[in-house]
Amino acid sequence: MAENLNLFTSTQDVIKEALNKLGYDEAMYELLKEPLRMLHVRIPVKMDDGTTQVFTAYRAQHNDAVGPTKGGVRFHPMVNEDEVKALSMWMTLKCGIVDLPYGGGKGGIICDPRQMSMRELERLSRGYVRAISQIVGPTKDIPAPDVFTNAQIMAWMMDEYSRMDEFNSPGFITGKPIVLGGSQGRDRATAEGVTIVIEEAAKKRGIDIKGARVVIQGFGNAGSFLAKFMSDLGAKVIGISDAHGALHDPNGLDIDYLLDRRDSFGTVTTLFENTITNQELLELDCDILVPAAIENQITAENAHNIKANIVVEAANGPTTSEATKILTDRGILLVPDVLASAGGVTVSYFEWVQNNQGYYWTAEEVREKLYKKMVDAFENVYTTATTRNINMRLAAYMVGVRRTAEASRFRGWV
Numbered sequence: 001m002a003e004n005l006n007l008f009t010s011t012q013d014v015i016k017e018a019l020n021k022l023g024y025d026e027a028m029y030e031l032l033k034e035p036l037r038m039l040h041v042r043i044p045v046k047m048d049d050g051t052t053q054v055f056t057a058y059r060a061q062h063n064d065a066v067g068p069t070k071g072g073v074r075f076h077p078m079v080n081e082d083e084v085k086a087l088s089m090w091m092t093l094k095c096g097i098v099d100l101p102y103g104g105g106k107g108g109i110i111c112d113p114r115q116m117s118m119r120e121l122e123r124l125s126r127g128y129v130r131a132i133s134q135i136v137g138p139t140k141d142i143p144a145p146d147v148f149t150n151a152q153i154m155a156w157m158m159d160e161y162s163r164m165d166e167f168n169s170p171g172f173i174t175g176k177p178i179v180l181g182g183s184q185g186r187d188r189a190t191a192e193g194v195t196i197v198i199e200e201a202a203k204k205r206g207i208d209i210k211g212a213r214v215v216i217q218g219f220g221n222a223g224s225f226l227a228k229f230m231s232d233l234g235a236k237v238i239g240i241s242d243a244h245g246a247l248h249d250p251n252g253l254d255i256d257y258l259l260d261r262r263d264s265f266g267t268v269t270t271l272f273e274n275t276i277t278n279q280e281l282l283e284l285d286c287d288i289l290v291p292a293a294i295e296n297q298i299t300a301e302n303a304h305n306i307k308a309n310i311v312v313e314a315a316n317g318p319t320t321s322e323a324t325k326i327l328t329d330r331g332i333l334l335v336p337d338v339l340a341s342a343g344g345v346t347v348s349y350f351e352w353v354q355n356n357q358g359y360y361w362t363a364e365e366v367r368e369k370l371y372k373k374m375v376d377a378f379e380n381v382y383t384t385a386t387t388r389n390i391n392m393r394l395a396a397y398m399v400g401v402r403r404t405a406e407a408s409r410f411r412g413w414v
């Protein structure tokens with residue numbers, strides 16, 4: 001039978017299993033098996049050449065029993081409805097795992113920002129906010145950056161919402177530039193969270209980060225900061241990649257040089273002749289493998305060839321359910337996305353708190369608070385997995401879904 005690559009239905013399967021293990025009945029699964037709201041909008045944008053292009057976009061809100069929904073907006077040509085639904089469900093789990101007072105949300109626009117001018121991107125970003133304005137807001141649903149979106153796009157979106165609202169609303173969105181109410185450390189937060197989780201996982205496996213061989217797929221926000229942090233800790237980053245290919249050097253790559261040469265979309269390999277493919281990268285001999293790009297990269301087809309001792313998912317959904325089973329059976333420690341990549345939303349929450357208070361924290365305060373959240377979350381999921389003898393993904397789903405399930409029950413929804 002063909003492997004299930006549908007992110008939405010495969011997520012439903014694990015949610016069901018987690019709820020069963022927690023003792024909830026079918027009604028709870030019926031509530032949590034898909035988002036409460038899914039808005040599908042079409043956004044007309046005047047292009048620079050005078051033509052009009054109509055873009056399709058989505059905003060999913062999985063569950064708001066705990067609090068407002070929260071999650072990024074992705075600009076990508078392959079975004080689709082099922083993907084956005086799954087991503088919103090993962091946000092519920094992430095917020096549960098790191099204990100933030102949010103439910104999960106996520107948005108996406110089908111577009112290729114690499115082919116658009118800055119002016120076109122600005123019109124599209126503002127159009128998206130107008131199109132979803134009825135269901136979002138600082139106490140309803142708070143967007144943030146994700147694949148191919150950044151602080152500039154957050155700034156345009158915040159400005160558009162503030163104009164509609166008729167007052168400055170920094171708490172409408174997170175991941176903003178610091179001068180517009182962004183938090184210290186949000187730009188590097190996802191990678192910092194991944195680094196903390198890698199350190200914890202390495203301790204469990206008796207691996208010294210100093211000298212450990214690390215391979216990272218993706219050289220964007222998550223992947224590039226992570227490469228820097230790993231090499232600063234003394235690890236040997238022997239492979240990195242982007243959408244066009246991958247670089248490999250068993251003696252360690254010069255990360256500072258690569259950071260200097262990458263473009264704003266995380267592309268760097270096009271400058272080199274000696275490249276390998278992304279598939280070859282994933283199968284390199286290494287200690288720690290970090291998929292930090294896109295979904296469905298480790299599947300039943302290549303899971304048997306993964307050589308890493310630890311796989312840490314910085315990306316959302318890089319490993320299929322079948323591959324999760326294969327890796328776990330092979331004794332590889334797989335740290336799932338909903339735990340490993342929760343540093344981004346954690347510092348987004350800090351940003352929102354600071355916006356609401358109008359009082360701003362130092363980079364050191366942010367780092368300390370993030371560290372505690374990530375270490376506690378890792379320990380909680382790891383202990384759940386080992387005491388129940390289940391894989392880390394199922395354990396993370398159990399930890400992540402419990403609070404939303406309880407809040408829904410107390411509200412009398414189920």
Ligand SMILES: NC(=O)C1=CN([C@@H]2O[C@H](COP(=O)(O)OP(=O)(O)OC[C@H]3O[C@@H](n4cnc5c(N)ncnc54)[C@H](O)[C@@H]3O)[C@@H](O)[C@H]2O)C=CC1
Nearest residue numbers: 147148190218219220221222242243266293315316341344
């Ligand atoms: N930015 C954030 O705060 C967070 C990001 N994530 C996840 O991390 C992953 C990466 O996100 P960002 O670094 O923010 O995105 P980004 O847009 O900054 O970078 C994406 C990177 O992936 C590469 N890439 C794109 N398509 C690829 C393909 N087909 N094969 C190999 N590489 C490919 C790009 O070339 C680029 O290097 C995504 O799954 C995202 O959902 C998760 C939590 C928070």
Ligand SMILES: O=C(O)CCC(=O)C(=O)O
Nearest residue numbers: 071072144146344345348
């Ligand atoms: O920072 C946020 O609010 C959301 C980040 C996000 O979209 C994710 O963790 O996948």
